[in-house]
Amino acid sequence: MKMRFFELAVGVFVLLGIGALFYLAVQVSNVTDYHDRDTYTVTGYFDNIGGLKTRAPVTVSGVRIGRVAEIRYDPDRFRAEVILAIRAEHDYLPQDTQAAIHTAGLLGEQYIALEPGGDFETLRDGDELMFTQSAVVLENLIGRFLTNMGND
């Protein structure tokens, strides 16, 4: 009888612990979100990616459809190679979709905004984005502003 009580208590304890881990996985780190089951990847080459990081969101009109899977530097093209993993159900993006690196808020996290073009062909796995727009580097912007001020 006494043994049964200990077994029950330990069982509840182990369940609680595993439940807590599960809670951390689902609610806190959202493990399901970026282990997107079905994704296809497209590559974009950027002159400057600013502070973009892997796992940053990829959006169309602000709706998140994927994540940045990988960031590399391509020594042949002298540009940053960004690989986007887009969820498979978003298979309607035209070939001439444009990618731009935007910043959420003034100092916030950077993300990739896709702007669909007008082509009838859609992007498929392994395709390359034709048009990219680099991140806005605040220092360059301020520098340009100051030189313009000097001209006036």
Add this chain to the structure above:
Amino acid sequence: MIDAITGLGRSALNALEVFGRAFVFLLRVLASLDVVLRRFGLTLFQIYSVGVRSLLIIVVSGLFVGMVLGYQGYITLVNFGAAEALGGVVALSLVRELGPVVTALLFAGRAGSALTAELGLMKTTEQLSAMEMMAVNPYRRIFAPRFVAGFLSMPLLAAIFSAVGVMGGYLVGVGLLGVDSGAYFSQMQAVTDWNEDVLSGVIKSIVFGFVVTWIAVFQGFNAQPTSEGISRATTQTVVVSSLAVLGLDFILTGLMFGAG
């Protein structure tokens, strides 16, 4: 002058000897781990006394640590107009650092000291020698189940601590200070990574569980068989394991997050 150097040498040799004995002790415990599978009841009872009975203090501290984090994080973040980022701050600090470390410190105080005192008293009243007389191996009967119980309980307790802390932060942040509930969790999910943050926290708590239990059981085994010896061993357990946890945490944090 010579005396001072001799004293230094003696204490260094003593420290080395204790460390060597602790290591041999650990190896002998590890060698008798098969008892855990053969007689699981022994381990089960130890998990009850080490893990289950630490639950209350872990849950209460987790809740309060989470609530305080919610408060302090909010006060700092609201100056930058970023109160919505509260969820991320609370979750990251809990999962990466506070969960494993505070749980290990509490665990050393709550369970480690109890283990040392129990084993020290067993040694003082010569129960361990009596067992050997009866051809019962104390490593298998006494030490191994306690060691495994502590080692298994720590990660579970740390996970519970972090989860309860996140809820505590939610209570204060969303319930009291009016942060948006959706933003709290979406910010949390945006910054917390399963592999990088949650799993590193779990690895930390496994390491801490191993070290704290090792120190506690060894201190009990190594205690002077007097009432003063038991009290000194119990104090040693709490002091040494707390310092070990804090030092190891620094090293592990450097290894895990330093490069990235």
